[in-house]
Amino acid sequence: MGGDFPRGKSAIAGLATFGVGEAPGFSSMELTARAALLAVEDAGLRIDAIDALFICQPDDFFAGLSFAEYLGLSPRFTDNNRTGGSAFMSHIITAVMMLEAGYIDTALIAYGSNQRTNGGKLATSIKPNSWDAPYRPLFPLSSYALAAARHMHEYGTTREQLAEVAVAARQWANTNPEAFAKGPLSIEECLASRIISSPISVRDCCLVTDGAAAIVLTRTDRARDLPRPVVPVLGAAAATWWNSIAQASDVTTTAAAESGPRAYHAAGIGPADVQTVQLYDAFTINTVLFLEDLGFCPKGEGGRFVSGGTIAPGGTLPVNTNGGGMSYCHPGMYGLFAIVEAARQIRGEAANQLGKIDVALAHGNGGTLSSQATVILGSADTL
Amino acid sequence: MDGMTGGPEAQWRAALADGRFLLQRAISSGTVFFPPRVMEPGTGETDLEWVEATGLGHIYSLTWVSQKPPVPPYNVAIVRLDEGAQLMSRIEGANPETLRIGQRVRAKIGTQDDGAPILLFEPTGH
Structure with a gap:
């Protein structure tokens, strides 16, 4: 067997973000707990209804324990997954399975970081492994640069095409009041920005911001009795192919090429059914790679696909409609924010609402293109 | 062993x-x-x-890490060995203008600042 997924049996019943951008004076746990409280309130519940906690803080190895203590809960289950920015998609998988089994009743998935106002330093202690470290790759940036360089070499992808990703993200952010980075951004400006680790320049990189997000999951039959529109989880899958980019047999293809098809299979849909894509754009090359790997264009065509505003406002495939990690927020790990935006689109309350959305995909990336996890959310009409 | x-x-x-x-x-x-x-x-x-190891392979991917001028950039490469194994390394004796993905390279053993040995590569003559 393997691969079975209880399609639509669990749903996001509440969601929230807090402190997106700059939240001076807040600790990471304070931001996380504020988002958690707002999400629980959004679900029409009290915090003591939560019986399972899922969290992955950048600065706290024992974050699950700290979170339980902070909230004053004694959860039946606590998960502190360490697959990086994809952890939150994996949290959904675990929570859905546990909800379906009746092992838990109400799961809270949360994340928060004060990475920007806490001195602007990356609140992470993650380092390259002992085999890679002597060569001083910038972590994680050089790993993405190695993927981008090979993608350019094999498929003719250009810096102009990568810049299209950053410009599209900014255009979405410009009409999202919550987004941190706003204002005009041109392809030329991106191309003129300083190269950090070739071919990646400053404008190919995500933001460094504060911010927190949280979602509440429960069984869909119960979620229907709660105040907000249900956002059922139609399918989800996670895949891990390597840790160090140096061990990738093909750096131009990520494990999203596995997690995507498995998630589609679980949901009973394909890429053509997806109305909006929210993906983890730590660097511009991510968007190109994931759109290919998730089946929105053939391998190698991602650069051409994103050109000409395809993924920007008014384009044929709305991607990262909140502005993404490039221009909305990136507090160390972005995965949960992609999920929240996908759910907001389905609930009809996104800042850049696309109309009625019934199927939205949220994709998370962890490590250095290492861990990939895909979640497909639907509306009540998809059940 | x-x-x-x-x-x-x-x-x-x-x-x-x-x-x-x-x-x-x-x-x-x-x-x-x-x-x-x-x-x-x-x-x-x-x-x-x-x-x-034969020590022979080619550059599978390559990035140059910028440093504050006048310090020149250094490279980080993924080297694919002829035996099939792959590793991260640095290509010595090369510059951004001439070094390319696909370039044949040969292993050499260098010394890190702390005296520890380090596996490096250099372009082969052809």
């Missing part, structure tokens, strides 16, 4: 300090892999032997 002590990583590092670049090979499958492990990745086979 007679005469070698400790786990595979320690054995590999001891050999490097002796000026030798070793790779592990699974005897039953013939697969050569890196980094060193206690078993063949993917199969769990433990019938492993050390072989001398």
Whole structure:
């Protein structure tokens, strides 16, 4: 067997973000707990209804324990997954399975970081492994640069095409009041920005911001009795192919090429059914790679696909409609924010609402293109 | 692996300090892999032997890390060895104008600032 997924049996019943951008004076746990409280309130519940906690803080190895203590809960289950920015998609998988089994009743998935106002330093202690470290790759940036360089070499992808990703993200952010980075951004400006680790320049990189997000999951039959529109989880899958980019047999293809098809299979849909894509754009090359790997264009065509505003406002495939990690927020790990935006689109309350959305995909990336996890959310009409 | 002590990583590092670049090979499958492990990745086979690497391979991918001028950029490469194994390294004796993905390279053993040996590569003549 393997691969079975209880399609639509669990749903996001509440969601929230807090402190997106700059939240001076807040600790990471304070931001996380504020988002958690707002999400629980959004679900029409009290915090003591939560019986399972899922969290992955950048600065706290024992974050699950700290979170339980902070909230004053004694959860039946606590998960502190360490697959990086994809952890939150994996949290959904675990929570859905546990909800379906009746092992838990109400799961809270949360994340928060004060990475920007806490001195602007990356609140992470993650380092390259002992085999890679002597060569001083910038972590994680050089790993993405190695993927981008090979993608350019094999498929003719250009810096102009990568810049299209950053410009599209900014255009979405410009009409999202919550987004941190706003204002005009041109392809030329991106191309003129300083190269950090070739071919990646400053404008190919995500933001460094504060911010927190949280979602509440429960069984869909119960979620229907709660105040907000249900956002059922139609399918989800996670895949891990390597840790160090140096061990990738093909750096131009990520494990999203596995997690995507498995998630589609679980949901009973394909890429053509997806109305909006929210993906983890730590660097511009991510968007190109994931759109290919998730089946929105053939391998190698991602650069051409994103050109000409395809993924920007008014384009044929709305991607990262909140502005993404490039221009909305990136507090160390972005995965949960992609999920929240996908759910907001389905609930009809996104800042850049696309109309009625019934199927939205949220994709998370962890490590250095290492861990990939895909979640497909639907509306009540998809059940 | 007679005469070698400790786990595979320690054995590999001891050999490097002796000026030798070793790779592990699974005897039953013939697969050569890196980094060193206690078993063949993917199969769990433990019938492993050390072989001398040819030291030859090519640049699979390449990035130049900028530094504050006038300090020149340094490169970080993924080298694909002719044996099939792959690793991160630095290509010495090269510059951003001429070094390319696909370039043939040969291993050499250098010394880090702390005196530890380090596996490096340099372009082959052709």
